[in-house]
Amino acid sequence: MNRRHETMCAYLLLAGCLLAVGTAFGQTAPATDTAITHAKIFTLAGLPIEDGTVVIHDGRIAAVGANVSIPAGAKVIDAKGLQVYPGLFDPITQMGLREIGAVIATVDTTETGTFNPDLVAATAILPSSAHIPVTRAAGITEVLAVPSSGGMDTSLGANIIGGQASAIHLAGWTATEMLIRKNAAMVVDWPAIETQSFDFATFSRKEKPFTDAKKEYDKAVDQLANYIEESRHYAQVAETKGAVYDRDVKLEAMIPVVRGELPVLIFADKARDIRNAVEFCEKQKLKMILAGGGEAWKVKDLLRSKNVPVILRPTLDYPLEEDDAYDRLMTQPAELLAAGVKIAFGSFDNSSARRLGQQAANAVSHGLAYDDGLKAVTLYPAQILGLDGELGTVETGKTANLIVTNGDPLELTTEVRYLFIKGQLTSTDNKHKDLYEKYLNRPPVAK
Amino acid sequence: MNRRRMMVSITAVALLFSMIVLAGMAREKEAKPNAAPVEPSALLIRNATILTVTHGTLERGDILIKDGKIAAVGSALKAPADVQVVDASGQFVMPGIIDCHSHIAIDGDVNEGSVAVSSMVNIADVLNPDDPAIYRDLAGGVTAANVLHGSANPIGGQTIVIKLRWGQPASKLPFEGALPGIKFALGENPKHSNFRGLGLPERYPATRMGVEETIRGAFTEARDYKKNWDDYNKRLAAGEKNLIPPRRDLKLDPLVEVLEGKRYVHAHCYREDEILMLLRVAKEFGFRVQTLQHVLEGYKVADEIAAAGTGASTFSDWWAYKVEAYDAIPYNAALMTRRGVVVSVNSDDAAEATHLNQEAAKSMRYGGLTHDEALKMVTINPAIQLGIEKRVGSIEVGKDADLVIYNHDPMSAYAVVQKTLIDGRVYFDREKDLAGRAALEQERKDLLEKAKKNAEKKAEEKKAEEKKSGEKKPEEKKPEEKAKPPQGQVVLGGAR
Numbered sequence: 001m002n003r004r005h006e007t008m009c010a011y012l013l014l015a016g017c018l019l020a021v022g023t024a025f026g027q028t029a030p031a032t033d034t035a036i037t038h039a040k041i042f043t044l045a046g047l048p049i050e051d052g053t054v055v056i057h058d059g060r061i062a063a064v065g066a067n068v069s070i071p072a073g074a075k076v077i078d079a080k081g082l083q084v085y086p087g088l089f090d091p092i093t094q095m096g097l098r099e100i101g102a103v104i105a106t107v108d109t110t111e112t113g114t115f116n117p118d119l120v121a122a123t124a125i126l127p128s129s130a131h132i133p134v135t136r137a138a139g140i141t142e143v144l145a146v147p148s149s150g151g152m153d154t155s156l157g158a159n160i161i162g163g164q165a166s167a168i169h170l171a172g173w174t175a176t177e178m179l180i181r182k183n184a185a186m187v188v189d190w191p192a193i194e195t196q197s198f199d200f201a202t203f204s205r206k207e208k209p210f211t212d213a214k215k216e217y218d219k220a221v222d223q224l225a226n227y228i229e230e231s232r233h234y235a236q237v238a239e240t241k242g243a244v245y246d247r248d249v250k251l252e253a254m255i256p257v258v259r260g261e262l263p264v265l266i267f268a269d270k271a272r273d274i275r276n277a278v279e280f281c282e283k284q285k286l287k288m289i290l291a292g293g294g295e296a297w298k299v300k301d302l303l304r305s306k307n308v309p310v311i312l313r314p315t316l317d318y319p320l321e322e323d324d325a326y327d328r329l330m331t332q333p334a335e336l337l338a339a340g341v342k343i344a345f346g347s348f349d350n351s352s353a354r355r356l357g358q359q360a361a362n363a364v365s366h367g368l369a370y371d372d373g374l375k376a377v378t379l380y381p382a383q384i385l386g387l388d389g390e391l392g393t394v395e396t397g398k399t400a401n402l403i404v405t406n407g408d409p410l411e412l413t414t415e416v417r418y419l420f421i422k423g424q425l426t427s428t429d430n431k432h433k434d435l436y437e438k439y440l441n442r443p444p445v446a447k
Numbered sequence: 448m449n450r451r452r453m454m455v456s457i458t459a460v461a462l463l464f465s466m467i468v469l470a471g472m473a474r475e476k477e478a479k480p481n482a483a484p485v486e487p488s489a490l491l492i493r494n495a496t497i498l499t500v501t502h503g504t505l506e507r508g509d510i511l512i513k514d515g516k517i518a519a520v521g522s523a524l525k526a527p528a529d530v531q532v533v534d535a536s537g538q539f540v541m542p543g544i545i546d547c548h549s550h551i552a553i554d555g556d557v558n559e560g561s562v563a564v565s566s567m568v569n570i571a572d573v574l575n576p577d578d579p580a581i582y583r584d585l586a587g588g589v590t591a592a593n594v595l596h597g598s599a600n601p602i603g604g605q606t607i608v609i610k611l612r613w614g615q616p617a618s619k620l621p622f623e624g625a626l627p628g629i630k631f632a633l634g635e636n637p638k639h640s641n642f643r644g645l646g647l648p649e650r651y652p653a654t655r656m657g658v659e660e661t662i663r664g665a666f667t668e669a670r671d672y673k674k675n676w677d678d679y680n681k682r683l684a685a686g687e688k689n690l691i692p693p694r695r696d697l698k699l700d701p702l703v704e705v706l707e708g709k710r711y712v713h714a715h716c717y718r719e720d721e722i723l724m725l726l727r728v729a730k731e732f733g734f735r736v737q738t739l740q741h742v743l744e745g746y747k748v749a750d751e752i753a754a755a756g757t758g759a760s761t762f763s764d765w766w767a768y769k770v771e772a773y774d775a776i777p778y779n780a781a782l783m784t785r786r787g788v789v790v791s792v793n794s795d796d797a798a799e800a801t802h803l804n805q806e807a808a809k810s811m812r813y814g815g816l817t818h819d820e821a822l823k824m825v826t827i828n829p830a831i832q833l834g835i836e837k838r839v840g841s842i843e844v845g846k847d848a849d850l851v852i853y854n855h856d857p858m859s860a861y862a863v864v865q866k867t868l869i870d871g872r873v874y875f876d877r878e879k880d881l882a883g884r885a886a887l888e889q890e891r892k893d894l895l896e897k898a899k900k901n902a903e904k905k906a907e908e909k910k911a912e913e914k915k916s917g918e919k920k921p922e923e924k925k926p927e928e929k930a931k932p933p934q935g936q937v938v939l940g941g942a943r
Contacts, residue, residue, distance in 0.1 A: 102641040102769035131767065199646065204556075318583065318798040323891060325884060326583040326801075351767045354777075358805060361860035412808045412860050432766075435746075436778035436814065440785075445750035 087141025543590025587801030781814020
């Protein structure tokens with residue numbers, strides 16, 4: 001074995017070790033039905049049920065209620081003093097696509113090139129990512145894995161169409177097993193008017209005249225419009241019987257978009273950009289979901305009238321403008337909902353996914369009804385992504401993604417006692433807990 | 448900090464139009480500075496749940512404040528004449544939050560990254576009292592902050608502890624009597640691991656070995672330099688004449704202060720090995736590392752940290768943004784606490800600072816700290832770490848009246864700050880903030896209108912002039928507005 005090989009092996013070994021720590025997957029085989037009994041059940045489809053039972057059969061919720069009979073042979077979990085909720089849903093993450101932000105080798109969120117509609121997140125999701133069990137321990141049972149959606153991975157250039165986001169369960173031995181919906185949304189990074197950039201060579205900010213930045217912006221939007229037009233023509237040709245044409249995998253991926261079947265998940269924060277994006281989508285007849293929405297409150301009426309839902313950036317971020325009220329991002333969820341805009345909260349960063357409940361709680365303390373706060377991390381993201389038939393509430397027939405907690409899942413100190421994904425009791429052990437236990441037991445160092 | 452946020456903050460000042468507005472507002476500010484609150488002669492907070500931190504919790508308690516200090520704590524205190532009363536029934540009072548790692552109130556960049564040892568520069572020289580982050584962090588209950596240089600160098604710039612006295616000039620920000628500090632940094636940032644290929648010029652060190660050598664080298668120099676001065680002073684004191692003093696070295700002066708225990712070392716670090724490395728070097732040169740900052744693997748070597756008498760100031764739950772943060776765990780603060788380390792939870796980020804109470808509370812879930820232990824991590828513990836525990840960090844008679852009033856238990860995600868006091872003055876008042884918003888909005892509209900009119904007027908004048916001169920002049924270059932630094936860290940910044 002030559003030296004190079006040795007180094008290589010060492011790296012592989014290291015990588016193996018890094019990953020192995022996070023592989024505590026631990027779903028137990030669903031031998032029988034499961035019944036969670038004596039719990040307070042927050043179904044989010046009506047009033048909470050005191051001393052209720054949830055029966056899980058074949059991965060689904062078979063029965064919910066106060067007077068539900070427990071099937072013979074069912075595994076019974078006595079949840080007296082505990083509470084049942086639908087598992088939380090984080091609609092903006094890079095789950096499985098980004099392991100360590102600064103290490104490009106572990107980052108698969110952002111491809112080169114401007115238009116990559118045929119790329120699909122599910123293709124590159126690492127099921128043994130340490131992020132998955134860590135996130136699960138916070139009560140999150142499903143997420144949207146979103147390409148081109150955050151982090152410092154801009155080195156490869158700016159995407160406009162970054163690829164397709166995939167909705168996944170946070171459990172499964174393979175990405176295929178984890179899938180909820182492979183093609184859940186087309187990710188569009190709305191171009192921004194950027195007059196400033198950071199120059200590492202001089203370690204200073206560089207300025208660009210507004211007119212130049214605006215020109216670049218207009219050009220990028222034109223490019224996108226042309227791309228949509230091209231896609232529409234391609235779709236028309238593809239639908240025409242007997243038409244002879246050169247196949248184009250990228251444009252083919254755009255067909256459900258231009259047909260309005262696959263929503264576009266557009267990242268934009270400034271009111272001006274949101275307005276432009278909404279108008280663009282209306283003109284192009286695209287089904288839009290807004291992600292970010294830092295200034296969504298400024299265009300709430302437009303969003304309502306065009307029926308555009310918003311996945312909101314973390315409420316704990318600073319507001320966009322210096323003269324915004326200090327609590328602007330915490331008050332806007334209530335304001336948007338009151339205006340009739342559908343909202344959900346997203347972590348926007350899988351390293352922070354476990355803050356999802358906290359994000360919602362900080363909106364609840366600033367005017368959002370508690371019920372809406374809960375729904376904005378469960379039912380509402382499911383509705384926005386068209387997955388509410390399967391997920392988001394504790395109702396008969398739905399996929400049994402449930403959490404059993406010792407309290408309010410939005411509160412900082414609440415623990416998840418049991419977690420079910422697709423009806424299977426799933427471990428909440430994770431890399432962080434493992435390290436905690438390891439070093440908790442480090443023998444004291446002699447002084 | 449994610450890319451989007453970075454871009455957002457960069458584009459925040461994008462519109463030329465809004466730049467004009469900002470400039471206009473800056474001028475307005477000069478004419479009408481943010482009025483700092485006046486100090487009431489006496490103030491009485493009534494009927495609150497008082498979290499004293501050092502003496503348990505007092506239900507339905509009162510706090511009397513006189514001349515900016517806590518004069519009495521108890522039940523049904525007698526109200527002196529002319530006292531201003533704050534009814535805090537159903538509310539919680541705790542000591543003001545102390546953020547042991549902040550980069551707010553700094554004018555411009557936080558890194559002098561061109562050299563490996565930048566001890567000659569001082570954050571105290573560039574304090575910016577107009578940074579809106581001061582107000583926003585006040586609204587999150589922060590009353591004092593350890594304002595640090597960035598982490599670009601093994602030995603970075605000098606640092607300063609401030610009180611968040613919003614509305615006061617820069618000269619009133621420093622925490623009187625607090626020992627100054629100096630920033631050290633170990634690991635990926637000073638060795639530029641994550642910034643290569645981005646056009647950053649090559650600079651020594653590029654390894655953790657080089658980081659150690661840089662620190663060792665600088666202190667070796669500092670030790671000699673100190674000896675030269677000591678010798679000189681001794682001979683001078685002995686009455687020797689015609690002595691030539693050693694040449695002054697602004698880089699080494701602060702390091703001598705470290706050796707003399709007159710300046711605290713706040714060291715950014717992540718990995719267990721580099722933590723032990725620094726503790727060894729410090730021991731060798733006879734100084735103490737006051738705090739380890741971030742110290743995300745501190746839980747692995749907690750006994751060693753405790754034995755060195757070094758404090759640890761960490762994040763609640765950030766992880767995996769780089770390799771040295773891949774073993775970061777939310778149990779870190781609790782594990783170190785259990786091993787006897789004085790632990791604080793810090794922000795390193797202006798927005799994160801607005802909810803440090805919540806971040807501290809997470810250690811109740813991760814590692815089972817008690818309510819009071821968690822509370823200490825943003826009050827008395829950072830005070831101890833900054834050597835200001837005799838002044839702040841708990842609610843005790845004689846201490847500065849730096850207090851926060853919440854509507855709920857501050858260890859809950861639902862608690863909202865109602866008032867923040869520094870030296871007995873109400874620097875943040877949620878009611879007043881809410882009441883003042885309409886007026887601010889109007890002022891903003893008026894300024895926009897004014898700017899628009901001015902722009903139109905200028906355009907007309909220009910047209911008229913062009914007509915007059917009869918020929919079209921080449922377009923004049925607009926004087927470039929000096930851009931305000933984007934809020935929060937940009938890149939590197941305080942880079943975690």
